[in-house]
Amino acid sequence: MAPRLTVIGTGYLGATHAACMAKLGFEVMGMDVDAEKLAELAAGRAPMYEPGLDELLAEQVASGRLRFTTSYQEAAEFGDVHFVSVGTPQLRGEFAADVSYINTAFDGLAEHTARLGKEALIVGKSTVPVGTADRLAARLAETAPTVEVAWNPEFLREGFAVQDTLRPDRLVIGVRSQRAEDLLREVYAEPLAAGVPLVVTDFPTAEMAKVSANAFLATKISFINAMAEVCEAAGADVVQLADTLGYDDRIGRRFLNSGLGFGGGCLPKDIRAFMARAGELGADQALTFLREVDSINMRRRARMVELAREQCGGGFLGKRVAVLGAAFKPNSDDIRDSPALNVAGQIQLQGAQVTVYDPKAVDNARKMFPALAYADSAVEAARGAHVVLHLTEWQEFRDMDPSELEGAVSEKRILDGRNVLDPDKWRTAGWTYRALGRPQR
Template structure:
């Protein structure tokens, strides 16, 4: 019989993991403490935009016509404890308010609520991104609170999901990391991931600390690469170089590679910035803060890019935003997502608005979330409507829809044909040919 799996926390990570486990053939029970979220998932609807996730969910949720019925949802920890043989903990670990450190309260609460219902040998698997050292503490907490005692084991199995590719990354991971303390835990995780392992996904077995460090180390490296090319963009602007050509040349070096070398207004989202800061905070707690001092500059470079885009926009409209109309194409922190958490695009839009600009935003999927964060901004239902009467257009999220826009058609709607490409993703020649003044970060103005 296939293993019975529970997924604790059904947000972005948990909903994706639960649906993917059902797709791999397991009986799955998803748990969340928010009844509205559970009701939505039981209808086969997801509370966020993620390509392919809703279709995957509807293929397996019990009660939906034509589904396998392998996936159910509950708000009961008692039911989850009785049901599951393997429990995945997928709750959020946000940044603490006013601090760099990670807020572990949701993880601790999940363990405390689940443990009293673990009456038989079981494996609890942490997937949340946590400070190194958390797993050892939680393993002791679990064994002390569970009726099964030490037979309620812990493993740490970090997630590496990319928003926009989460379904693919769960079903076909580029690596599976298993932080375990027993052969039994390793064997159970190998059983869970038997299908991707058969397809060739690498399986890396580690201790707890190493497994916890993999995710934060990976995010810190990616952040470093992004901020590096953005620092080079600053140099290119000062020296009249072209950061796009520079990145192309660097990318041909196989030691460096092409990915994450597109200069722009920097990274955002719910993971990279807060994981970077939590990593620095934890290093300080361990007494090795000097090892990660460089990450402070990585963070600083990233935040500086947003301010620089605001300065370029102000310069483009004559030195002041007062009485000027600014169109912003993009609100999400990246394309193929509706996530506006720590979005550079929305941050730039908000700064311009606070400085007196009349800002109108359009985004293919993030409008509803953007309105909740910045209700005072203007919003339009199409790119054409967003740019109508604009003195400058800012391209700040690299949706494919924006690359396909007709510069001539948009040119007929704006007040002035000025565009600032904050993602270096548009074709400069195409826009300039249509009479636009085109400028991008780190590139010559003409």
């Protein structure tokens, strides 16, 4: 008989994982302390925008394979394999990760599972400081000896989360027993049969897999943005430079896109937590380069503000600025550590009237940045603007014809913070086009 699964924490990761496991044919129960969120999920509505997820949730709830609860006891009674997908945010005032939600989830499951005398496997999916799994396993060995621990990091890309769960580019499981490995092989039988590579390893290696991947990607992004700084000083073109580098198979073109830099709920806090944990382990010198990676990333935001100020004649007072984009990346409504909103907020604080438009993230942005103005379209956001800032590379903006905005703006000036617009198209239409790391013509 197939194991029954629970997913503890139904945010971005948990909601996607629960729906996808039900799609693979398992009976799944999602557990969360937020009853309002669960009501939305049970109605087939995800707590965030993710392409295809609403439809998948509705389909799996209707099938009867997916249900939800606020009770640890009910989850413990239901499940054989429990996936823990709660958040590990950055501690306030520190670089380290807050693992209190992880501790609570493991303790809550273990308490009720031990009372029932059940055998169970608790699988961490959250990104945690290396050593967390060992610590939790030791704790559970004393309080719930029938409960085993495993670690199975996620590698989801926002905007592609459903396909990344159903057909990931690799699966990593950190286990200590053949039973745990066999259970997870059964859970992931379909993607494994389709040829998805599986890495079976120990706890520390599994924990480091995600944070190391994020550190590498952040480093690659900051590398090309450092090159953009030099390109601006030298009059070179960073986009052509990235294309040239990308032909080298050892380097590759992906994640070599210069611009406003990275944000979101993973890369920034994960590299900081990685540095903090390395320091605790006595290996702080190994990751000092990540401080510069972080610094380069933050400098891109400051440089965009400088460019906008230049385009406004040296100051923002009395100027109107249109910002296209609020989400930290396209195909998402996630505004956590959004470079676009960070820039918009800085410009607004310096005296400009800033109006923001995003296809999906306006509601979330309004809650976090109520002092900014918001619009329902790019044209409305650009009305009367002295400069337009393109800060999140939605396809809608990439496809936009300059003529759509020219009747609305006060001055035809556009700053491309993502280096994806066609400079020739905008310049031919009479616009002043500037971008990070590209020569001014």
